Amino acid sequence: MNELFILGELMNNPMHGYLLHQILNGAIGPTRKISWGVLYPLIHSLLADGLIEQVPDEQPEGARQGRGKKKIMYSITEEGRMRFFRLMEEPIPYSPDYELHFYIKLKNFDLISRELQFLILHQYKDYLRYEIRHEEERIEYVNKDERIPDGEQQYILIFFRHRLEKLRFDEEWVLQLINSHRTNGEGLERSEPGIV
Numbered sequence: 001m002n003e004l005f006i007l008g009e010l011m012n013n014p015m016h017g018y019l020l021h022q023i024l025n026g027a028i029g030p031t032r033k034i035s036w037g038v039l040y041p042l043i044h045s046l047l048a049d050g051l052i053e054q055v056p057d058e059q060p061e062g063a064r065q066g067r068g069k070k071k072i073m074y075s076i077t078e079e080g081r082m083r084f085f086r087l088m089e090e091p092i093p094y095s096p097d098y099e100l101h102f103y104i105k106l107k108n109f110d111l112i113s114r115e116l117q118f119l120i121l122h123q124y125k126d127y128l129r130y131e132i133r134h135e136e137e138r139i140e141y142v143n144k145d146e147r148i149p150d151g152e153q154q155y156i157l158i159f160f161r162h163r164l165e166k167l168r169f170d171e172e173w174v175l176q177l178i179n180s181h182r183t184n185g186e187g188l189e190r191s192e193p194g195i196v
Helices: 002-010 017-028 037-048 078-089 098-106 114-144 148-183
Strands: 052-053 071-076
Touching: 002 017, 002 037, 002 052, 002 071, 002 078, 002 098, 017 037, 017 114, 037 071, 071 078, 071 114, 078 114, 098 114, 114 148
Parallel strands: none
Antiparallel strands: 052 071
8 A cells, every 4th residue: 555655656756755754644644654664664665676766856955955965856667657557456455444545546546547447436335335234234233132231232333323324425425426437438527516
C-alpha cells in the first residue's frame, strides 16, 4: 500500500522524501503516522529495485529552506510506472487497511483506464457487501445469545447496528459512483451531488 502511494505520487512530478512523508501522513490521518524508519527503508528499496531514481534538485540556492542543504529528489522510472499500473490492477486483500488502500487507488484514478476504475469500484462494493453480511450475522448472533447480560447486549447491538448503518451508507456511496461512472462515459464526475 505504501509502495503504491509513493509510486502514485511520483507519477506526475519528482518529489523529495520530506514532502512524500508529509503527503502520506496527511492522507492516512492523525492516528496512523508513517515514521521515517518505515518510509526511508521503503524509498531505498524502491531505489534498489530500479522503480525510482534520484534526480538533481533544480531549486536555486537562495530558494532552499533551513540549512541550505540540498534535498534528495526522487523520480519514477519506466519500470516504476509499470509496477504502479500492476499494483493498481491487483485486487486489495481483505484486511483492516482495505479502506485506506482503496482510497490510495481512488486518488490515482486520473492515471488509469476507465475499465480499471470500474473494476476497482466494483471490488470495493464487493468488500462492503462482505462486511455488511458479517455485521448482520454478528447482530443476529448477539440477539440470540442468552448468555450475554441484557445491559451488555444492548450496547453491543447499538455499536454493531451503527457499524452496519455506516457500511450501508458507504455501499450506497460506491453504487452512486459506479452508476455515475457507467452513465457519464468519461470517468467520475466530481461535480455531481453526493459524490466526493
